[in-house]
Amino acid sequence: MIEDAVKRARAGDRSAWKEIFGRHHRGVRRVCSSFDALSDADVEDMVQETFIRAFESLAQLREDGAIGPWLLTIARSRCLSRLARRGSEHRAATAFARDPAAGAGALAWEGRHVEREARIALVRKLIADLPAGPERETAELFYVDGTLSAQKIAERLGTGKSTVTMRLERFRAKVKRRLLANLMQLGLEEA
Amino acid sequence: MADIHLDKERWADLLAGRVPPTERPAILAHLESPCEACEQFLAQAAERGEVDALDGLIDEALTSLSQKEQQLMDEVAFARFERAMRLRGARRLIRPLIAVAAVLIAAIFVQRTPSPTSREKGVGPQGEASVRIEALRSREGKVEPLSSRAEVRPGDALVFEIELDRPACVDLTKTHGGTSQSLIDRPLCLAAGKHVIEQSGQALGLPISAEDRGELIIGASIDGVERAHVTVAVGGP
Numbered sequence: 001m002i003e004d005a006v007k008r009a010r011a012g013d014r015s016a017w018k019e020i021f022g023r024h025h026r027g028v029r030r031v032c033s034s035f036d037a038l039s040d041a042d043v044e045d046m047v048q049e050t051f052i053r054a055f056e057s058l059a060q061l062r063e064d065g066a067i068g069p070w071l072l073t074i075a076r077s078r079c080l081s082r083l084a085r086r087g088s089e090h091r092a093a094t095a096f097a098r099d100p101a102a103g104a105g106a107l108a109w110e111g112r113h114v115e116r117e118a119r120i121a122l123v124r125k126l127i128a129d130l131p132a133g134p135e136r137e138t139a140e141l142f143y144v145d146g147t148l149s150a151q152k153i154a155e156r157l158g159t160g161k162s163t164v165t166m167r168l169e170r171f172r173a174k175v176k177r178r179l180l181a182n183l184m185q186l187g188l189e190e191a
Numbered sequence: 192m193a194d195i196h197l198d199k200e201r202w203a204d205l206l207a208g209r210v211p212p213t214e215r216p217a218i219l220a221h222l223e224s225p226c227e228a229c230e231q232f233l234a235q236a237a238e239r240g241e242v243d244a245l246d247g248l249i250d251e252a253l254t255s256l257s258q259k260e261q262q263l264m265d266e267v268a269f270a271r272f273e274r275a276m277r278l279r280g281a282r283r284l285i286r287p288l289i290a291v292a293a294v295l296i297a298a299i300f301v302q303r304t305p306s307p308t309s310r311e312k313g314v315g316p317q318g319e320a321s322v323r324i325e326a327l328r329s330r331e332g333k334v335e336p337l338s339s340r341a342e343v344r345p346g347d348a349l350v351f352e353i354e355l356d357r358p359a360c361v362d363l364t365k366t367h368g369g370t371s372q373s374l375i376d377r378p379l380c381l382a383a384g385k386h387v388i389e390q391s392g393q394a395l396g397l398p399i400s401a402e403d404r405g406e407l408i409i410g411a412s413i414d415g416v417e418r419a420h421v422t423v424a425v426g427g428p
Contacts, residue, residue: 008401010346011345011346011401011427012345012346012398012399012400012401013345013400013401014273014400017273018269021268021269021272022265022269025265025268025269026254026265027250027251027254027255030250030253030254031250031254035237044268044271047268047272048268048271048272048275051272052272052275052276052279055276066247068247068251069247069248069250069251070247071247072246072247072250072251072254073242073246073247073250075250076242076246076247076250077242080237080240080242083240084240114248116251116252116255119248119249119251119252120252120255120256122252123249123252123253123256124256127256143253143254143256143257144256144257145257146254146256146257147257166234169234169235169237170230170234172233172234172249172253173229173230173231173232173233173234173236174225174230175249175252175253176233176245176246176249177222177226177229177230177233178222178223179245179248179249180205180206180222180245181219181222181223184205184215184218184219184222185219185223
């Protein structure tokens with residue numbers, strides 16, 4: 001149980017750190033490697049920073065079972081902050097970016113959850129519904145295959161890395177739009 | 192509703208659940224169908240540096256799609272992370288201690304008037320040195336003296352202060368559950384006065400873990416003979 005590992009980690013149990021790291025490092029690395037301007041070395045730094053920040057802020061995690069999304073929120077924020085520090089066009093302007101752990105309590109919309117399995121099914125359906133073409137191919141290679149970096153995908157598809165990361169952002173935007181619609185639907189059904 | 196597309200204000204209202212119930216069906220209908228303008232707004236969130244409550248949920252779903260490598264542990268990355276955690280812990284302890292150490296050093300120089308004695312010339316201690324050891328607790332970046340009733344818990348760290356009445360080389364040991372271990376590579380040779388214990392130029396911070404629960408004894412010894420010790424109660428969940 002991941003909840004048990006979180007409790008033990010909060011008490012300083014290093015074997016629990018390893019359990020949590022082992023379960024989530026791949027997802028954290030994937031999120032960080034979806035940013036065009038981060039090199040492979042930057043991504044490794046961001047993975048490290050994410051877990052350090054998370055373990056130092058574990059007291060702020062309100063739901064132990066939500067550690068996965070919480071870690072990924074921290075990872076995204078850390079990456080944006082790194083880019084902001086470089087003076088790129090990215091600006092880590094939100095409260096989450098300033099204090100990534102602040103996202104811990106905001107993992108439900110008006111108290112309604114879309115369970116992990118339902119979210120995965122939603123994402124699978126969105127990929128399946130995409131017309132055959134570069135956007136679908138990019139999403140499948142990056143998320144479904146899950147082993148190639150954005151740079152490798154760019155080389156395979158004969159395009160630039162920034163094009164790949166832009167396609168990934170567009171795909172995430174579709175997922176986000178649909179996920180919010182699902183949450184609203186749940187709310188309307190309950191009302 | 193004439194313009195129903197997403198913008199910063201509407202998105203914030205949606206996330207916070209501030210949209211009036213009467214407007215929700217229309218917004219829902221809009222979100223359920225593809226909209227180039229809304230998707231562009233959402234895709235540009237990263238460029239604006241925005242992270243919101245849905246991002247972690249989405250990233251979790253997306254990164255769960257691949258079954259490859261799910262069970263593989265990256266031992267190298269974990270070792271790197273652990274090393275960084277240790278270094279960070281030590282650095283966090285150092286910052287407040289630099290200030291403490293500066294005050295202590297200043298106090299030592301003020302107290303000791305320049306009347307050289309044989310000991311100060313480096314002849315070495317004559318007779319037994321008097322040793323006093325005190326534990327300081329470091330919690331969430333704050334270092335404070337440990338009162339007799341205070342308890343430490345896993346996640347805290349201990350820092351030690353030694354006071355000598357003459358120069359001596361001191362070893363520090365930790366005893367827990369009948370097992371003793373040295374905390375430093377070799378005895379530290381110190382001048383008379385108060386010292387925050389350092390190693391390799393950094394304050395020695397002893398991290399407290401769940402395995403330390405119970406009574407922890409930190410002893411200060413000279414030439415293998417314990418001269419002083421401090422007992423720390425380790426509790427916590």
